[in-house]
Structure formats: C-alpha cells, structure tokens
Amino acid sequence: MAYEYQAVHALDGTIGAIAEQRTNHLSVHRMTAVAMVLAAPGQTAEAAGILVSNGEFEARFSGPGEWLVLSEVHAPETLAAELSVRLGDFAFVVDQSHGRVVLTLSGRDAARILANGIAVDLHADAFPIGRAANVLCSHLSVNLARTGNESFDLVVMRSFAEALVDDLKVMARSHDLSVDFATR
Amino acid sequence: MASLISCPHCGTRPKEEFLIRGDATPVRPAPMAAEEAWHDYAHLRANPRGRIREHWQHVAGCRRWLVVERDNFTHEVFGVTDAAKAGEGAR
Numbered sequence: 001m002a003y004e005y006q007a008v009h010a011l012d013g014t015i016g017a018i019a020e021q022r023t024n025h026l027s028v029h030r031m032t033a034v035a036m037v038l039a040a041p042g043q044t045a046e047a048a049g050i051l052v053s054n055g056e057f058e059a060r061f062s063g064p065g066e067w068l069v070l071s072e073v074h075a076p077e078t079l080a081a082e083l084s085v086r087l088g089d090f091a092f093v094v095d096q097s098h099g100r101v102v103l104t105l106s107g108r109d110a111a112r113i114l115a116n117g118i119a120v121d122l123h124a125d126a127f128p129i130g131r132a133a134n135v136l137c138s139h140l141s142v143n144l145a146r147t148g149n150e151s152f153d154l155v156v157m158r159s160f161a162e163a164l165v166d167d168l169k170v171m172a173r174s175h176d177l178s179v180d181f182a183t184r
Numbered sequence: 185m186a187s188l189i190s191c192p193h194c195g196t197r198p199k200e201e202f203l204i205r206g207d208a209t210p211v212r213p214a215p216m217a218a219e220e221a222w223h224d225y226a227h228l229r230a231n232p233r234g235r236i237r238e239h240w241q242h243v244a245g246c247r248r249w250l251v252v253e254r255d256n257f258t259h260e261v262f263g264v265t266d267a268a269k270a271g272e273g274a275r
Contacts, residue, residue, distance in 0.1 A: 063246030064193050064266075119198040133194055136201045136244035 010101050010161045015179055023176040024107030026168055030181055032070055032102040033057075033079035034155065036094045037087065039065035047091040057083075060132035060145050060155070068132075068143050068155055070102065101161035104182070105168065106151035109175040114144070114152060116171035124149060138167040190264050193246040205239035208251045208270070233257050239267060 011028055037059070039047040044065040051059035057071035057079065071079050076097030083093045105113065111122040117138040121127060124146075132145035140163060143155040156164045165179060190196045207229055213221040233256060240252045249267035254260065 063248060066246070119200075120195075134245045134247075136198070141201075141244040 007098075009181075010158045011165065011181075014162055014165070015181060018178045018180050020178075021180070022107075022178040024105070024109050024113060024172060024178070026165065026172075026177060026179045027104040027106070027182045028165075028180070029102040029104065031076070032072060032097070033074045033076040034071075034096040034100045034102065035069045035080045035083055036062070036096050037067045037069055037083060037091050038094075039091045040089060043090040047087055050086050050090065060143055060153075062132075062134055062143055068096070068100075070153075070155070099158050100155050101158055101164075103154045103156070103161075103164070103168075104147070104151060105154065106148070107175075107177075108150060109172075110150050110152055113168065113172040113175055113177065117167060118144065120144070122146075122152075137164065138171075140164050140167065187259075189240065189250075189252060189261065191242050191245055191248075191250065192264060192266055193248060194242060197242070197245060201242060201244035202250075203241045203243045205241060205249075208237040208239045208267075235262065240264075 009028075009030055015028065037047065037051065047065070048059075051057075051067055051069065053059060056073050057069050059067040059069045062068050069079070069083060074082060076095065079097070080093050080095035087093060114122055114137070118135050120133065120135050127133075127146055129146050129148060132143060134141060135144050136142075137144070137154070140156060140160050142164065145153045145155075147153050154164065169177065169179070187199050188196050189199055189202060210225050210229075213225050235253065235255050237251055237253050240250045242248055242250060250264050251267050251270040252264050253262040255262070
C-alpha cells in the first residue's frame with residue numbers, strides 16, 4: 001500500500017492570521033533545523049570546542065555535555081549529518097528538527113511576559129545575550145535562550161508546542177502580544 | 185520544603201523543576217550479599233528529623249541526578265552536588 005506523507009507543522013491550523021505585529025510578537029519558525037548533541041564520556045570540552053557558534057549553527061546549553069544545536073542555514077536533513085562529521089567520536093548527534101518547535105518572543109515586554117511563567121532571573125546581567133538554559137515554563141520544560149536585549153528563543157517538544165503558545169498568551173494577557181508564523 | 189535548589193549545572197531554581205527520589209544514604213549491597221542486607225537496602229528506611237541527604241533529579245532542567253543535603257525541619261539547604269560526583273567521593 002502506498003502512503004502519502006505530508007509535512008505538517010505542529011501549530012498548523014491553530015494560529016489565525018494577524019493584520020500587523022503588535023508591541024510584543026511571538027514568531028513561530030517553520031524550518032529551523034534542530035539537533036541534539038550529547039558529548040561522549042569525558043569528551044565534553046572537545047565537543048564544546050567544535051560547537052563554538054560560527055554563523056552556520058548555534059549550540060545552546062541544555063545540560064552538562066549536552067546541547068541543542070539550531071541552524072537557519074542547514075536544512076533539517078543535513079544538519080545532523082554535518083554535525084556528525086564535524087564531531088566524529090567526540091559526541092552523539094540526533095536530529096530533532098521535526099521533534100521540536102522553535103519560537104521567538106520579542107518586544108519591549110518579552111522578559112516581563114516570560115517572568116509570569118518562568119522562575120529564572122531574566123535581568124540582562126543575570127541572563128545575558130547568548131545564555132541558554134532548560135527551564136520550566138508554567139508546567140512545560142523548554143530550552144530558553146536570550147538572543148537579544150528584548151528577544152528570546154524558546155525550543156519546546158513538538159507535542160507541547162500548542163500548550164506552550166496557549167500558556168504564553170495567558171502570560172502575556174496584560175501585555176500586547178501577537179502570534180504568527182515567521183515569514184522566513 | 186526547601187523551595188530554592190542551587191543546581192550545580194543550571195543555577196538556583198524552584199523546587200517545582202525537580203523530582204525527589206528519596207534518601208541518598210543507603211549503599212547498594214554486593215550482588216551476592218545476604219538476603220537480609222538486600223531486604224534492608226530495598227525496604228527499610230530511617231525517617232530522621234534534621235540534616236538529610238536526598239536524591240533529587242532536575243527533570244525540567246539539565247535532567248541530572250543530584251544529591252541535596254538539607255534540613256527537613258528548618259528547610260535550610262546545605263549543599264547540592266551532582267550524584268555522579270557525590271558517588272565518586274563515597275567510593
């Protein structure tokens with residue numbers, strides 16, 4: 001029997017069209033390539049050295065010897081293979097492009113909105129640009145990264161994406177928030 | 185209940201991010217140890233008041249197992265170490 005598979009984004013059909021972006025905007029990425037990298041025992045420093053951000057991909061701290069690597073340049077099909085070649089025996093790589101959803105929250109009140117559900121100090125001194133951490137957002141575990149003074153990336157497991165967006169809407173109830181798919 | 189735990193990998197986090205497994209003091213007996221030793225290890229637990237060592241897992245963070253030393257009466261936390269490191273020290 002022949003099957004026809006269709007790539008459907010986890011949030012397809014749950015986000016309505018918007019006329020314009022508001023003060024704060026939650027952008028849902030469609031095509032970000034994501035890979036999980038776990039350093040081989042005792043090889044954390046070597047793997048970290050190879051994963052230094054180079055404009056091609058960006059490694060985000062997830063745990064000791066463990067990173068989420070995101071790339072806008074590579075296709076989901078090629079990122080994991082590329083990383084495997086670069087890391088060799090230093091680490092194990094698993095493609096997560098279709099297993100995770102990447103969201104970007106940006107705007108004047110981004111940190112205040114997140115503070116309504118995340119119990120981590122998001123002041124720029126305590127959580128500077130480039131810092132990433134796995135945190136609990138309401139009841140969901142997400143990887144949070146600061147990408148700018150007023151912008152954060154959230155990486156969440158695919159099946160929790162809808163719940164996370166709902167939670168973020170509630171967290172932003174007293175702030176002006178719009179949600180849409182990223183145009184890129 | 186101690187409400188803030190300083191994870192050695194992630195920094196200070198609320199206790200909601202953690203799963204508490206229980207007493208960290210029992211040491212697993214040798215495979216061929218007496219039945220009594222295994223019974224003690226598997227089933228018998230002290231219920232002390234005061235300073236205790238517990239296994240906590242940072243499930244919503246780095247997912248590492250930690251050993252938290254805390255006072256279950258005053259809620260004071262004395263120290264948090266990665267369980268792998270704590271285990272090395274015990275051996």
